[in-house]
Amino acid sequence: MSRRNTAARTAILSEFESASTAFSHEMLERRLGESVNRATIYRTLKRLWEDGVVHRVVATDGVQYFALCAECRGDDHHHEHLHFRCLSCERVECMEQEVVVRLPTGYRSVNFNATVSGFCRECAKQEGGLPE
């Protein structure tokens, strides 16, 4: 089952490449307008994620955000880093900071997910937004 080069996939990938932030389904829907169907956006994001092209973060708003896999090469993934979600401008970005996970013996880790929410530099300056 190989992937096909479709209009939707191309459009979504170029959104990711033009911005350096993470996108939720809803953000992409706003950007792409009527050109791509809701369900198609969901399915395309899922495929890009399954293919290791993007990684997925679930933020404290319970929403899935996807970001290009920057540090990953092939099957070697590095997603144990923090993410930041601005409560005012709503941007979600990958942070540099990595987290070294230590679990009790016997535990097996499959997935790591970490988000800090707060106010980004610009929004903190303007003292904006309501806290969560």
Add this chain to the structure above:
Amino acid sequence: MSRRNTAARTAILSEFESASTAFSHEMLERRLGESVNRATIYRTLKRLWEDGVVHRVVATDGVQYFALCAECRGDDHHHEHLHFRCLSCERVECMEQEVVVRLPTGYRSVNFNATVSGFCRECAKQEGGLPE
């Protein structure tokens, strides 16, 4: 606006005290049966959270889990720790490991949320569950 000692609040608090894991709304609904209304469980959890009695984690399933604030005394909260969610038995627990968050200058942190999902000791032994 002071809190009242209601049946729902008491029932929910005693669930928290009898188990050492975190609970989602749905887990509590299962445990409490018909005795407490859906909306009441949601509202009670929210109040306990607002009062600093429990803290809140959003796991990678997008669901809110609440756990007793064990390390917190009064207004001094310590929630910058990892959580673990078992993909097989679905238990969610607070881990010991704290995370020291370092944000770029100018950023203001409001909330921290981190979950590792995988298989807990018991479930890993039985090699159970489907990965996420």
Add this chain to the structure above:
DNA sequence: TAATTATTGCGACTTAGTTGCATTTGTAAA
């Protein structure tokens, strides 16, 4: 005991995400 007001139950609603199915379209072989 009575007044006040926090809390409840109920139902309607919102939003994120999924799924079945018929149709379209990319791809690669003929």
Add this chain to the structure above:
DNA sequence: TTTACAAATGCAACTAAGTCGCAATAATTA
């Protein structure tokens, strides 16, 4: 090129988590 096949799409219906308005109930306090 055409053809054939499977991957991807659009649409509509659906699920699940969570919220909210409102009238009724019940904990607290005076």
